[in-house]
Amino acid sequence: MKRTAAPRKPSTAAAARERLASWIAARGLKATRQRDLIVDTFFSQTGHLSVDELVEKAKQRDPSIGAATVYRTMKILADAGLASARHFEGGQTRYEAALDRHHHDHLICTSCGNIVEFENERIEELQDRVAEEHDFTVTHHKLELYGLCSACKQQQSHPNRQR
Amino acid sequence: MKRTAAPRKPSTAAAARERLASWIAARGLKATRQRDLIVDTFFSQTGHLSVDELVEKAKQRDPSIGAATVYRTMKILADAGLASARHFEGGQTRYEAALDRHHHDHLICTSCGNIVEFENERIEELQDRVAEEHDFTVTHHKLELYGLCSACKQQQSHPNRQR
DNA sequence: TCTCGTTTCGAGACTGAGAATCAATTTCAA
DNA sequence: TTGAAATTGATTCTCAGTCTCGAAACGAGA
Numbered sequence: 001m002k003r004t005a006a007p008r009k010p011s012t013a014a015a016a017r018e019r020l021a022s023w024i025a026a027r028g029l030k031a032t033r034q035r036d037l038i039v040d041t042f043f044s045q046t047g048h049l050s051v052d053e054l055v056e057k058a059k060q061r062d063p064s065i066g067a068a069t070v071y072r073t074m075k076i077l078a079d080a081g082l083a084s085a086r087h088f089e090g091g092q093t094r095y096e097a098a099l100d101r102h103h104h105d106h107l108i109c110t111s112c113g114n115i116v117e118f119e120n121e122r123i124e125e126l127q128d129r130v131a132e133e134h135d136f137t138v139t140h141h142k143l144e145l146y147g148l149c150s151a152c153k154q155q156q157s158h159p160n161r162q163r
Numbered sequence: 164m165k166r167t168a169a170p171r172k173p174s175t176a177a178a179a180r181e182r183l184a185s186w187i188a189a190r191g192l193k194a195t196r197q198r199d200l201i202v203d204t205f206f207s208q209t210g211h212l213s214v215d216e217l218v219e220k221a222k223q224r225d226p227s228i229g230a231a232t233v234y235r236t237m238k239i240l241a242d243a244g245l246a247s248a249r250h251f252e253g254g255q256t257r258y259e260a261a262l263d264r265h266h267h268d269h270l271i272c273t274s275c276g277n278i279v280e281f282e283n284e285r286i287e288e289l290q291d292r293v294a295e296e297h298d299f300t301v302t303h304h305k306l307e308l309y310g311l312c313s314a315c316k317q318q319q320s321h322p323n324r325q326r
Numbered sequence: 327t328c329t330c331g332t333t334t335c336g337a338g339a340c341t342g343a344g345a346a347t348c349a350a351t352t353t354c355a356a
Numbered sequence: 357t358t359g360a361a362a363t364t365g366a367t368t369c370t371c372a373g374t375c376t377c378g379a380a381a382c383g384a385g386a
Contacts, residue, residue, distance in 0.1 A: 030333050030382050051373085066336040071373065087252070092372065107299050116297055123289045127308055130281050135313035136270050142307045145290055150298035193353050193362055214344085229365040234344065255343065328386085335380065341373085351364070356357100 013043035016082050016099050023080040037062055038073040039082075048086060048094040048115050088115070088144060105143040111152035176206035179245050179262050186243040200225055201236040202245075211249060211257040211278050251278070251307065268306040274315035 017039055024031055041058045042049065051070055058065045074095050077083040084098040088108055103124075107116040123143065131138045148156070180202055187194055204221045205212065212220075214233055221228045237258050240246035247261040251271055266287075270279040286306065294301045311319070 028332085032334065032381070034335070064336075068337080068374080069335065072334085089250070107294065107297055107301075109299070110302065116299075118293050118297065120289060120293055123286055123293075126283060126286045126289070127306075130283055130286075131270065131308055131310065134270055134279055134281065135316075136272070136279075136308065136310045137316055138270075138308045138310035139273065140309050142305060142309075143290075144306075145294055145299065145301045145304045147294065147299045147301035147303075153298075153300055191362080195352075195363065197364070227365080231345085231366080232364060235363085329383105330385095331383100333380105333382070335378105337378105338376090340375070343372100344370090346369070347367085349364100349366100351362105353362075354358105354360100356359100 012097065012099055013040055016043050016097070019082060019099070020077065020080055023082075024076075029076075034062075034065060034069050035073050035076070037065065038070055039077065042074070042077070042083065042095065043097060048088075048096045050092045050094050052092065054095070087142075089146065105145075107145045107147070107149075109149035109152055110146050111148055111156075114149050114151075116149070175260065175262055176203055179206050179240075179260070182245060182262070183240065183243055186245075187239075192239075197225075197228060197232050198236050198239070200228065201233055202240065205237070205240070205246065205258065206260060211251075211259045213255045213257050215255065217258070252309065268308075270308045270310070270312075272312035272315055273309050274311055274319075277312050277314075279312070 017036065020035075020039060021031060024035075038054070038058050041061065042054060045054075045057065051067070051074060054074070055065070055067045055070045058070055074083060074085075078085050078095065078098075082097070082099055083095045086094045086096060086106070088094060088106070089110075102119075104117045104119045105123075107118060108114075109116075127141060127143075128138070180199065183198075183202060184194060187198075201217070201221050204224065205217060208217075208220065214230070214237060217237070218228070218230045218233045221233055237246060237248075241248050241258070241261075245260070245262055246258045249257045249259060249269070251257060251269070252273075265282075267280045267282045268286075270281060271277075272279075290304060290306075291301070
């Protein structure tokens with residue numbers, strides 16, 4: 001399963017670590033080697049990572065890292081607003097970097113797992129209007145389009161060319 | 164957690180049972196007392212039911228019904244196109260009747276759990292356009308708006324009036 | 327630098343939703 | 357009525373994620 005996304009700027013990891021440091025200090029938490037390593041690992045990747053994938057990457061740097069710690073750290077990152085948790089089809093939570101990014105939705109290829117982000121102001125407006133009509137105050141929403149990406153479409157129509 | 168939805172027409176349960184019967188017959192499955200009971204129970208309710216809720220209701224009619232059978236039966240109903248599975252936030256699958264209904268999306272109150280359905284042709288069109296721009300062929304999508312319904316908003320602004 | 331109260335760590339037990347297994351039972355066409 | 361095939365309920369298993377607990381690490385103050 002390869003995934004693509006806007007590549008993170010090189011400075012992002014550093015900026016995130018700073019922000020996390022102050023967030024952690026502000027509430028009496030502690031800075032630890034493991035957290036730094038996990039945060040570093042996360043921000044050095046692109047795309048939408050599952051905790052499992054992240055555990056694997058983190059263990060490459062330090063095999064003693066426990067999965068529970070990765071879960072805990074990603075939760076902290078999400079609370080701090082530096083990562084956001086996404087629940088796509090498939091059951092696992094995936095995290096994406098959230099530093100200085102604004103809202104977007106997703107196109108997900110059900111064949112290769114590729115995830116593409118998009119923004120559409122008109123759709124957001126229409127959603128607000130719908131909510132208004134029903135007298136709802138929307139706090140967040142989820143819009144996901146599932147289907148085949150162009151690459152997978154071509155592969156399906158020319159099955160001989162594959163593998 | 165109360166939930167509302169368009170009330171099912173009285174004939175719906177009967178129609179569903181007929182459709183299920185032919186669907187079952189068509190592929191060598193068998194009609195059983197338990198399936199009838201579960202299907203009946205499902206169609207006599209409105210809204211978006213979790214399997215758990217359905218198990219409870221079914222057990223009221225026949226305490227010997229097993230949870231596994233309810234899971235299996237709802238899967239059959241979904242395969243037959245008579246129910247559709249929805250995965251809202253919260254982790255459990257909820258089923259809604261799908262007989263002769265066309266596509267719609269959901270507004271979900273995060274306070275009382277109430278689920279309201281809506282349709283919006285313009286949003287669908289814009290989704291299609293987005294997919295086209297990215298050369299995706301969309302097979303299905305998910306649009307969920309989470310927030311507070313009008314009742315819960317009022318309750319929150321007048322906390323004294325509650326309980 | 328040392329101390330000591332807190333926080334965090336890793337391992338493994340636990341949870342909850344749902345799928346798989348299996349022996350016993352039921353269905354239904356012949 | 358018979359018997360192969362499907363189904364049932366109970367139980368076990370899986371999977372993602374959380375909780376627990378004793379040990380280790382952090383860091384503010386002495």
